[in-house]
Amino acid sequence: MDTHTRIERALVSALEGVSQQDCPGGLRAAVHYAVFPGGARIRPRLCLQVARACGDPDPAASTAAAVGIELLHCASLVHDDLPCFDNASLRRGKASVHRAFGEPLAVLTGDALIVLAFDVLTDAADISPRRLRTLIKTLARATGMPGGIVAGQAWECESQIDLSRYQRAKTGALFAAATAAGAAAAGAEPSQWTLLGESLGEAFQVADDIRDVADTSAQMGKDAAQDATLGRPNAALQLGLDGALNRLDDLISAAVESIPTCVGGRQLRKQIISEAARLLPPSLARPMRVVA
Template sequence: MTQSPLGAALSDAAAEIEKALDRLLPPATGPEAKLMEAMRYASMSGGKRLRPFLVLETAGLFDVKRGCALRVAAAVECVHCYSLVHDDLPAMDDDDLRRGKPTVHKAFDEATAVLAGDALLTYAFELLSGAETHDDPRVRLELVSLLAQASGPHGMVGGQMSDLAAEAAGDDFDLGAVTRMQKMKTGALIQAAAEAGAVLGKASHEARTALRGYAHDLGLAFQIADDLLDVEGRVEDTGKAVAKDAARGKATFVSILGVERARDQAERLVDQAIHHVAPFGLRADNLRALARYVIDRKS
């Protein structure tokens, strides 16, 4: 079967990211060999590569050199993979399966998983700060700041803390609280990935605002789709456990809105996301197709 243009673009980008990660995270010898093996296991085990794809696509809008964009894309993927390693730990979501494979703490051990996550996070900033990423140090500094804010207490980590609170609060966690949580936990890194390409390209304020709006709506639609997959998906498709949220009594978009209203909301968010990238014309075709893909996917 012939791939769609988006499918081909996603496959090509994933292969580029895999190759970049293989080069940037080479196997090691000595006491740190196990750590590097766990880092490679966590970051090179497939996945959609949606966040690095966003970096590459948005950088392409501004004719950024591919090598520079790939370093930033790899940094963003390192942060994403670190978050998955830590989210899967027994102290967090206690998951045994990720991307169809044993989670890092199951394949190795808990201590190694913690250290592998720590190392992926810190290595991301080493990549961004390197001169190979951009010849303008102000651009490198802005990239570091952008990713740090998306990853920290007002972004992904703060969102994970709210996620733990949502599980404890159950029905007391309303739609506004769930939306805020997911903007932080899922949306912040997606937004940083989309904006990173514009930072690399020294894009205008208007262009960055458009991409920020696109990513905001894309991130929420993506999370609603995840919540729907937890209810309707199959382990063999998703590559991870399903029906977890209801079993834990955790508030989600689906538990609050119901399946049909949640799906309708995701559709509206996708339409809004597509509208945001209208100024980029045909060059944003993959971004428009990606917005549709995130709510049609099976994993």
């Protein structure tokens, strides 16, 4: 089964597991709407790619980890889009959850997805107990206080933002959790894999900043030029377009070089370089300096 199919099927199955007739219909529909159709599923793909590079001896565990990571990501999108934050009207090419289902169900959808992310880990029946503990810890750290995506979003409420902590928490934390959880699910040492996730997370953030400045809403599937409008930090606004493109190259190099020795290291390096090339639209793409 290819990675895409594996992720989509596991997400369908995770939602079906809690969407019986007992569930209020609005919540069931809103949660489904928030998860399907997905975006690029970059974080769960990364999680599974790392697990595979480490031999992936327990696919149920790595699949559950990937699903948990993606559900947390979906939850953060739904809550970040709320009127009290970005008040975004578009997400993944359609109306944001609060626009489609109202604000109450959008709050509850995010909550339900956070809970489900931890719940799915316990369903991987054969997962070793020690790994279960590590995976829950990894996901909790990536999401909550002091440095997870929730804390990242909370930096936007401060009068003085610690920029590096803000970006590390808001984007880097879940990428670092994706690589660490992929490794942990395969029985490898997760701490050796966090630098890869952190570098890719920052690269993804820089690419997002570049697209926010250069793209139109139709190309992005969400509101464009939001950073300038909302006064948020943006690498392309700070460094200029060329500076930001160089920074992106440096981060991909750092990511590739950080990969620890493992059975599937060569293949993983190739995948990362190939996917990094697709982070930008064709009009902005340049030949990568990094080679596998």
